[in-house]
Amino acid sequence: MTNTTHLKLPLIAAAQAQKHVTMNEALARIDAALHLSAISRSITNPPSAAQDGDTYLVADGAAEDWLGQTSLLAVFLNGGWEFLSPQIGWSVFIQDEAVKVTFDGTSWRSNILSLSRGGAATRTEVIEIDHVFSAAPAVSETTPLIPAGCSVLAVTGRVLSGFDGDATDWSLGVDGAETRYGSGYGVDTGAFLKGVTGQPVAYYEDTPLRITAATGALGSGVVRLCAHTIQFDLPDPL
Known part of the structure; x- marks a missing residue:
C-alpha cells in the first residue's frame, strides 16, 4: 500500500530518499482536510490566482484541471491541484454561502440535522x-x-x-x-x-x-x- 485508506496520504517507503517531500505532502493534505472549509461549491473553472491551501468543492460541469473531479475537494498545493475524495459523513463549511454541507455517500446535502438510511433528512x-x-x-x-x-x-x-x-x-x-x-x-x-x-x-x-x-x-x-x-x-x- 502506497497511500492511506481515507485521505490517500502518501506513505514513506522503506529506504526512500528525500522522505521530507512525502511527509510534507501528507501534512499539507491533513491541513486541508482538518476542519474542512471550502471557498465555494459553484465554481467550474479552477481560479487562476489560487493561493496555496485554497480549497473548493468541485461543481458539476467542471473543466480544465478540474475535469472529471465533480463533488471532490480541490486543494491548491505546491503550484497544482490535489483532490480529496470525500467519505460518508464528511462535512464542509462553504464560505461564500455560509452553509455547512455533509456528504451522504452520493451527494453533498446542506445543513443536515439528521439523515435516515433511505435518504430522508431533517x-x-x-x-x-x-x-x-x-x-x-x-x-x-x-x-x-x-x-x-x-x-x-x-x-x-x-x-x-x-x-x-x-x-x-x-x-x-x-x-x-x-x-x-x-x-x-x-x-x-x-x-x-x-x-x-x-x-x-x-x-x-x-x-x-x-x-x-x-x-x-x-x-x-x-x-x-x-x-x-x-x-x-x-x-x-x-
Whole structure:
C-alpha cells in the first residue's frame, strides 16, 4: 500500500530518499482536510490566482484541471491541484454561502440535522433577504421568503437603512397574522428584531413576510430579514 485508506496520504517507503517531500505532502493534505472549509461549491473553472491551501468543492460541469473531479475537494498545493475524495459523513463549511454541507455517500446535502438510511433528512436553514422598499405606505411585503413545506421557528432582522416616513414603529408577520413575529420595532438604522414563535409554524405555500406600520407611512428603507426554518427532505427514490 502506497497511500492511506481515507485521505490517500502518501506513505514513506522503506529506504526512500528525500522522505521530507512525502511527509510534507501528507501534512499539507491533513491541513486541508482538518476542519474542512471550502471557498465555494459553484465554481467550474479552477481560479487562476489560487493561493496555496485554497480549497473548493468541485461543481458539476467542471473543466480544465478540474475535469472529471465533480463533488471532490480541490486543494491548491505546491503550484497544482490535489483532490480529496470525500467519505460518508464528511462535512464542509462553504464560505461564500455560509452553509455547512455533509456528504451522504452520493451527494453533498446542506445543513443536515439528521439523515435516515433511505435518504430522508431533517435540515435547518436560515433564509436571508435584504428587503428594500421605497415610498411605501403603511404596508410593505417581501418577495416569497418562506418556502412551502417548512416550519419556521423565528424571524430575526435588523434595519440597515432607517425608515424615512412618519411611522414611529412597525410589526412583522404574514398576511392574516401581521404581528406573528412581533411589534413595536424601531425605525432607525440599527434597530433589530427577534420574533420567536411559541411553537414552530408550518407553511404550505411560498409565503412573503409583511411589514406593517403601527401608524403613518413607512417611507423608504432597508431591512435585513432572516427566517429560521426547519425543512424536510423525502427519502431517495428506489
